[in-house]
Amino acid sequence: GAGVSQSPSNKVTEKGKDVELRCDPISGHTALYWYRQRLGQGLEFLIYFQGNSAPDKSGLPSDRFSAERTGESVSTLTIQRTQQEDSAVYLCASSPQGGTNTEAFFGQGTRLTVV
Amino acid sequence: GESVGLHLPTLSVQEGDNSIINCAYSNSASDYFIWYKQESGKGPQFIIDIRSNMDKRQGQRVTVLLNKTVKHLSLQIAATQPGDSAVYFCAERPGGSYIPTFGRGTSLIVHP
Numbered sequence: 001g002a003g004v005s006q007s008p009s010n011k012v013t014e015k016g017k018d019v020e021l022r023c024d025p026i027s028g029h030t031a032l033y034w035y036r037q038r039l040g041q042g043l044e045f046l047i048y049f050q051g052n053s054a055p056d057k058s059g060l061p062s063d064r065f066s067a068e069r070t071g072e073s074v075s076t077l078t079i080q081r082t083q084q085e086d087s088a089v090y091l092c093a094s095s096p097q098g099g100t101n102t103e104a105f106f107g108q109g110t111r112l113t114v115v
Numbered sequence: 116g117e118s119v120g121l122h123l124p125t126l127s128v129q130e131g132d133n134s135i136i137n138c139a140y141s142n143s144a145s146d147y148f149i150w151y152k153q154e155s156g157k158g159p160q161f162i163i164d165i166r167s168n169m170d171k172r173q174g175q176r177v178t179v180l181l182n183k184t185v186k187h188l189s190l191q192i193a194a195t196q197p198g199d200s201a202v203y204f205c206a207e208r209p210g211g212s213y214i215p216t217f218g219r220g221t222s223l224i225v226h227p
Binding site for chain 2: 004031033035040041042043045048050056091093103104105106107108109
């Protein structure tokens with residue numbers, strides 16, 4: 001597609017369940033980011049992938065959070081044993097390269113609600 | 116740095132007015148800055164960027180000003196339209212880093 005695609009758009013899950021969120025970046029973009037956005041707040045960095053390099057996981061809030069990316073394609077963000085504080089919009093972005101002067105293009109996000 | 120809270124700063128303007136949205140960034144090592152617009156239910160959308168070797172950059176109806184001395188960034192929107200109503204975020208990226216850090220955002224409300 002022309003833009004970053006995320007699925008599902010909305011996810012409601014019960015506390016304690018695992019969830020998996022998917023991101024399809026723009027074709028050819030080597031860099032991929034995951035951010036979390038709580039209601040009324042800014043974007044909180046979670047993880048960054050660049051090509052085949054080891055990901056920067058410095059933003060992951062706990063070991064319940066993990067992410068994978070196969071090459072320069074799809075990424076999945078997994079949250080295990082979800083908690084109510086995990087409720088947020090999870091945003092994925094990609095950029096053409098990991099260079100310092102390239103903006104990131106965002107998907108529409110996945111709204112996660114933990115009940 | 117900016118404090119975290121439930122209520123975003125809000126700027127209300129009349130249609131046709133010029134709007135100025137301000138952002139204070141925290142890292143003096145940041146050398147690349149970006150403004151994003153986020154409409155309700157959508158992901159952030161790129162508006163304009165500026166490098167640290169510049170102090171002003173203009174786009175279509177938008178201008179970004181950078182004051183490195185006081186670590187301040189502003190976004191000016193000329194002839195604001197109802198479609199400009201959204202939350203606006205500034206992002207900074209330190210030299211050598213690939214990870215943009217976002218501010219809390221400002222909600223712009225344009226009244227017809």
